[in-house]
Amino acid sequence: MNSQNKRVAIVTGASRGIGRAIALRLARDGHSVAVNYADNAEKAAEVVAAIKAQGGDAIAIQGDVGRPQDVATLFDTARRHFGGIDVVVNSAGIMPMAAITPASLEAFDQVVNTNLRGSFLVMAQAAEQLPAGGRIIVFSSSVLAKAFPQYGPYIASKAAVEGLVHVLANELRGRNITVNAVAPGPVATELFLRGKSEQLIDQIARQAPLERIGQPEDIASAVSFLAGPDGGWVNAQVVRVNGGFA
Numbered sequence: 001m002n003s004q005n006k007r008v009a010i011v012t013g014a015s016r017g018i019g020r021a022i023a024l025r026l027a028r029d030g031h032s033v034a035v036n037y038a039d040n041a042e043k044a045a046e047v048v049a050a051i052k053a054q055g056g057d058a059i060a061i062q063g064d065v066g067r068p069q070d071v072a073t074l075f076d077t078a079r080r081h082f083g084g085i086d087v088v089v090n091s092a093g094i095m096p097m098a099a100i101t102p103a104s105l106e107a108f109d110q111v112v113n114t115n116l117r118g119s120f121l122v123m124a125q126a127a128e129q130l131p132a133g134g135r136i137i138v139f140s141s142s143v144l145a146k147a148f149p150q151y152g153p154y155i156a157s158k159a160a161v162e163g164l165v166h167v168l169a170n171e172l173r174g175r176n177i178t179v180n181a182v183a184p185g186p187v188a189t190e191l192f193l194r195g196k197s198e199q200l201i202d203q204i205a206r207q208a209p210l211e212r213i214g215q216p217e218d219i220a221s222a223v224s225f226l227a228g229p230d231g232g233w234v235n236a237q238v239v240r241v242n243g244g245f246a
Contacts, residue, residue, distance in 0.1 A: 013092030185242025
């Protein structure tokens with residue numbers, strides 16, 4: 001635990017969507033929160049204001065998770081401001097649709113840079129800096145089991161993240177730091193809803209036994225469990241939070 005005797009969480013991609021819900025939930029759980037964002041300073045400031053309005057403590061820190069210096073600065077700034085770091089949640093990600101064709105190489109590079117390289121860089125910093133009792137939580141996706149057309153680059157990036165989770169958990173043997181991934185199913189975020197008709201969204205919702213699209217708060221609840229005292233014996237796992245979407 002950090003020197004101020006209050007747990008501190010870094011949440012990447014926290015200005016919108018699932019990341020925003022996670023930042024708000026961890027703040028309600030009692031964490032001070034470093035709200036990372038890539039380019040939307042206004043939305044990040046709104047998350048910080050919402051946390052402070054509910055009595056919590058938060059700062060916004062800009063940075064691209066695919067850039068090593070940005071990730072190092074994110075951790076250094078959070079540590080200096082709060083006195084330590086205990087929980088790291090890497091929820092930053094992109095999901096361009098692209099077929100496996102030569103013309104899709106640029107989209108492939110973009111998604112790998114953010115989703116895979118970004119996860120590697122965040123996990124690497126967390127592994128060096130977290131104390132005993134620390135929690136590292138990254139994001140995969142339940143779409144891995146579907147193999148939908150045009151999801152190739154995205155699925156490749158997330159499958160690789162799952163591999164990193166298992167390896168890092170072993171590399172941190174003996175340090176009492178857990179490493180897990182959360183793999184959401186369809187969630188009602190701007191990232192998922194963009195370009196989809198209401199008919200298609202309804203069709204996707206019916207695929208899960210619970211017959212609805214997930215909400216960001218559903219995913220935040222799972223992260224809260226993994227980051228909290230009851231999640232301490234869960235390690236090297238991929239938790240598929242998807243309402244049965246399989």
